[in-house]
Amino acid sequence: MSAPATPRQRSGAYLSLSIASWAALLAALAPLLGVIEPGAWIVGVLIVSGAVFAVGFVGRRIGLAAPVVSLIEIGVWVVLVTGTFLRDAAIVFVIPTLHTLRVVPDLVRETIGQIQLGTAPLPETTALAFCIVTAAGAVAIVVDHIVLTARLPLAAAIALIAVSLIPSLAVPGPFDVIGFVVLAAAILFLLRAETRTRHQPPRAVPTPPSSTSAIALSIGLVAVLVAVAATPLLPAPPVRAGSGFAGGTSINASLDLGRDLRRPDPVTVLTLTTTGIGAPYLRAATLSSFNEDIWKPDSEATSRLEGDTAFGTPRTDADIPVKKTTTTIHIDALNARYLPLPYPATTIKGLGEGWLTMSSNHTLVSDGTVSTSGADYTVTAEVPNPTLEQIEASTAHSGAADAMGLQAVIPSNITQAAYQVTDGAASDYDALLDLQNWFRGPDFEYSLTAPVQEGFDGSSVSAVSDFLREKKGYCIHFASAFAIMARVLGMSSRIVVGYLPGTADTSKVTEGDPITYTVSSSQLHAWPEVYFSGIGWVGFEPTKSLGSPTGFLPAAAGGGDDLNPTDAPSQTPTASVSPSTSADERGLRADDANTGSGAHAAANLLPWALGAAGVVLLLLVPLLLGALRRRRRDDAARRGDALAAWNSVRETAIDLGVPVPVSESPRALGTRLVREHGAPDAETLVLVRAVEEAAYADVGARADGRAVRDAAAAVRAGLYLSVSGGRRLRALLFPRSLVVKPGSVFARDGASATTR
């Protein structure tokens, strides 16, 4: 019997299916909020996708063929997108022309450039909004077709999951629980709505379909909870080289290195050989302006890299010794906008087209058409190497306002610390060395895991203030604090993002070949630089336990010689980030284990005892419920409610496994109880009479409540006594009648029903 559902039911089911599709699409697009700044594009997405689904629903409602519906949807999509974004290039604002089509590639190209070069969250632009709204509309049409025409909600779910992954692949982040739960719930809703359109209940529905919805809710809830609870317990998928949307690791110049540093599986980013002694620090980007409470990457006027000469020789005083090194770098797995370079690079060989130089800070940035992945290049750097005397004589002022400004309210603990630490320093260099030593001293602790609270994982003033209070953090906090404090002291400072010196690859050392250094993604680093007049920018290393501290030797001790402390072969301290961090983690865990086990030994029995008591209490709950109910019935019976007394007897019978069919009259049941189940004759008769009177006699003829209650108690006692002790105990502890109501199917057949 294929019950034809009424049209109203049908269209209701289809309406909920359309709404479910829309909700699922929005849930899949929600992660975009994390990577693009909220703005008008949200409204655009809502309107276009909503219009597509609405048109689809109405079209199907009035009985149009599926291809026609899809065509109309495409029409609505085109009109809306054109009317919103390409109004100038269209006829009557909404009808696209060939000229409109020529505009689209430009917008797409602009968006791609923006995505490749920008850092999350991207600011909203017309091109970006156009692309997102258009894509959302297209996905809406596809989802509408897959779900409502092809009836494949799971296939739509695949598409939606893929869409929702794009932002998290482009900008890797931690597990977004809320986004996942929302999308999972939306997919479940979609599956349920689709199933409901398939399974229309037949005409006669014995139970309301709400029970099915309740089951659906339970299943969905359990599945989502399991996923949320179990996913963090599973081994996290390793971040592969060359994976992700951008391919490979990337450098996020907006000083959000914590995430990159906390990656579980570091990969080799690049390998290099150098003529210098030991591997150099590699700089990628600089952050000079400290505006609106955060460090901002430099984006100065750039000029195209032409030929080999990149930046020219740094402007240093003639008497400053300069050490020339040549470094050959091969990038394995890095896909970033910035090219890692030793400082200060003068010539770069082997790079192709598409690179822009930022001469003021000696960084190289892609114009969007190329990326660092697979690049192979040779850099010559001319490192100024002043003697202690020279640098002490220099002042740390560049004169540029950008490198000095502190456009924020600096908390007092930062300023106080800055002055306190540098108290007594004779020169700017000495003050900076004091700061560096303070940070690298015993007060501070390097920790990747400490700053997990929201807001602390950053470089803002409040984060730095927190860092100085906690004295725990990683390179960003050290570098940011150092740079801010330098500025507080009136010096020109900036933050550099790049890589620590690599580790020598000792496995492949052969006689005569230069040593190959490998740089891992966990060696991503940030450090401050301070400008010294006549010398240029000098890097410092405030981060505890990483890199090598800056220090210049007096001329007498060989300062200005080849041995530049900054680039010194400092394998031992520089070893890499990973050993030190992993040591940290191991240390923490060991502590945990120690304190934990001690506590366990002391309070060994108590939890067990409490647990056992809890279990016992839990087991006694049915008994208590049964007793309470019996008491309530007795009270009612005493007030003259014979039916309550009778019900208590029936429930006792169900508890003991005596069949209580709904069709049996009280008298018949009473007779059976007396004959077969040991109920006392006289009391049963009293009870049955009372019930019959209550049921059939005129109003007013009320039985003596007390007698009825006593009779019921006697009958119950008789029933209990007629069975074996074990059954009696079971009936008291776990009364079946709490779940099996008199008159239900399960009560009909007595106890045999549960054992059959």
Add this chain to the structure above:
Amino acid sequence: MRRAWPLTARGTGAGVLAIACFIAAAQLGAIQLLAFGVFLTALVIVSLIALHITRRDVELTRSSSPPAVPVGDDVRVTVHVSVRTALPTTPGTWEDRVPEGLEGRTDGRFPALGSGLRGGDRAVDLVYDLHATRRGVHWLGPLDLTVRDPFGIARRVAEVGDTTRLIVTPQCIELPPLTAFAGATGGMLQATTTRLGQGSDNLIARPYQPGDSMRRIHWRATAHRDMLMVREEEQESTPEATVVLDRAKARWGADAADRPGADPAFEAAVDACVSAVNALVRDGYAVQVIDVDGTPLSEVVPGGEQSAVAVLVARFATVTAQGSAHLATLGHLWSGATTGPLVVITGALTADDVDALAPVPAHSVHPVLLTTDGASDAIERAAATGWYAASIAPGTSLREAWLRVAHADVVAAEAAS
């Protein structure tokens, strides 16, 4: 998809997708994808558990209206399914297995049923209509009950209940009486025939008793005795008729012997047989149905007993061709005796067969030969030997054929005068 597989196509897809998610998560390093893999796996497993966690007792009774259906008619089958589970069930589908020879949609949606812990029976009536296309005894069932979880991911298939018999009988067509005998062959419902050699003189009259019907007063004896005499109970002389259904394999198609309903010619013959029995019984004949060699195919159906006809019709639901009796044996059955109307229903006839039947008409007052053989020469040849012969080949109207043989006397008489 195989019945044993516990997932629907969507559920299988979800499982495959979960595995793909795990692989892709490892490749892309996306924990979000890992979460979806876990989610889909959990969804499949939880759906399976939710479906299979409760045992359910399903009781089923099947009834059809009418209980026995003639070929070509519709029958409405009602399946009463009562389900007893502790937890509410989810909706699903049902399909009753129906053998070949019965046509119709025997599937539908099965509603969600509530918990059996409260309230009475959770029962539902499933109704479907069948069109009977083949004679025989058919077995309906068992019922396949497929319950799906609310997301359509897992399914639980249960084969429920026993099979129920449904008899598809031959088609019994109302035929007119053999009109040539209008006044003479009414059987006990009309005047007794004199043709069988019983003169009215043989009647014995007895004195009138109060309560005797006026119609039974024997006026001649009354006049003779000068007191009201009534006819003694008429001698039970129910006229007999014989219907011969030729079952010899040689004269039917190859399928006729295998199972009922396979050979259209044989079906036409069986239909004609029960229709003829019906017509003759209605006319008051006691009808004996025999095979060509004299084997009775049923008990004698007393005249006027329509219920006995129904029994016979039901019995003929399973008649198949068998044996290899020769038509010549038919002649021996009435050697030296005569019988009432004789209806011989046979298949393909050769000239030899017609010759073998030639002696039979002489022993019957109204020998009718119905053959499924459409060839007219055999019929003409049989008519020449005294048969009222007609063709009942599949596709021709049995009623017209019957009218032709019934009116043959009249037609012949008219032609003679």
